[in-house]
Amino acid sequence: MRFSTALSVALLALAKMVAADSEEFGLLSIRSGSDLQYLSVYSDNGALKLGGGSNSLSATVTDDGKLKFDDGKYAVVSDDGSLKEGSESDATTGFSIKNSYLNYKTSSGFYAVKDGSSYIFSSKQSSDATGIAIRPTSKTGSVVPDFSPSDSNSSTSTTESASTSASSSSASESTKVSTTVSTTESTKASTTTSASTASSGAASVISQITDGQIQAPKTVSQQTENGAVKAAVGMGAGALAAAAAMLL
Structure with a gap:
C-alpha cells in the first residue's frame, strides 16, 4: 500500500513536470492614442x-x-468581471495566447475601468x-509565441471527432435511403411496364363489339376469309374438270 501511494505521488509530480506552460511574459495594455497605451x-x-x-507582474x-x-x-x-489575485484552487481557467494577444474564453477584449x-x-x-x-511581451520586448492549454486542445479535438462522426453517419444513412428508394422505384417501373405490355397483348388478341359480344381480332377474321376463298376456288376448278370429262 505504501509503495502504491508513493508511486502515485511520484507519477503526479512527474505529470506536473511534463505539463508545459507558456513562456513567461509581461502584460502590456494596448490602446493607441490614449493614456492606456503600454500600461x-x-x-x-x-x-x-x-x-x-516597477511593481508590475509577469505571468504564464x-x-x-x-x-x-x-x-x-x-x-x-x-x-462583475474585475480581476484579482487568488490561490491556485480559486484560479479561473480559460486563458490562452492567440494571435499575439492574451485571450480569456476565446476573446482578446479586456477593459480598463477608471479608479x-x-x-x-x-x-x-x-x-x-x-x-x-x-x-x-517577453523580457526582450518581443511578443511571446501563441499558447493553447492542453485541455482546450483536447476538448476541440473531441468536438471535431464527434462532428465528423455525425457527418459520416448522416452521409451513410442518406446513401442507404437513396439506394432503397431507387431500387423500389425501379421495381415499380418494371412491374408497371410488364403489366402494360401484357394488357396490350391481350387487347390485340381479343376485342369486343358494341353489343357486348366477344369477337376475334381482324387478323384472325382475315385469315379465315382468305381460307374460305381459296377453298371455293379449289372447288370451282374441280367441277369444271368433271364437266369436261363427261363431254368427252
Whole structure:
C-alpha cells in the first residue's frame, strides 16, 4: 500500500513536470492614442490594476488555462468581471495566447475601468470602461509565441471527432435511403411496364363489339376469309374438270 501511494505521488509530480506552460511574459495594455497605451498590470492589495511603476507582474498561462503570476498567485475573475489575485484552487481557467494577444474564453477584449489615478483590470464592459487588449511581451520586448492549454486542445479535438462522426453517419444513412428508394422505384417501373405490355397483348388478341359480344381480332377474321376463298376456288376448278370429262 505504501509503495502504491508513493508511486502515485511520484507519477503526479512527474505529470506536473511534463505539463508545459507558456513562456513567461509581461502584460502590456494596448490602446493607441490614449493614456492606456503600454500600461502594465500590477497588484493593489490583491486587486489587479493597470498603471506604471516597477511593481508590475509577469505571468504564464498554465497547461490547464490558468493565469499564474510571478509572485505565486493566480488570476481570479470576479462576477462583475474585475480581476484579482487568488490561490491556485480559486484560479479561473480559460486563458490562452492567440494571435499575439492574451485571450480569456476565446476573446482578446479586456477593459480598463477608471479608479483614481489607475484603472481596474476587467473582463467585462461597463458604462465607464474603455476597451483594451493585453500584449504578452517577453523580457526582450518581443511578443511571446501563441499558447493553447492542453485541455482546450483536447476538448476541440473531441468536438471535431464527434462532428465528423455525425457527418459520416448522416452521409451513410442518406446513401442507404437513396439506394432503397431507387431500387423500389425501379421495381415499380418494371412491374408497371410488364403489366402494360401484357394488357396490350391481350387487347390485340381479343376485342369486343358494341353489343357486348366477344369477337376475334381482324387478323384472325382475315385469315379465315382468305381460307374460305381459296377453298371455293379449289372447288370451282374441280367441277369444271368433271364437266369436261363427261363431254368427252
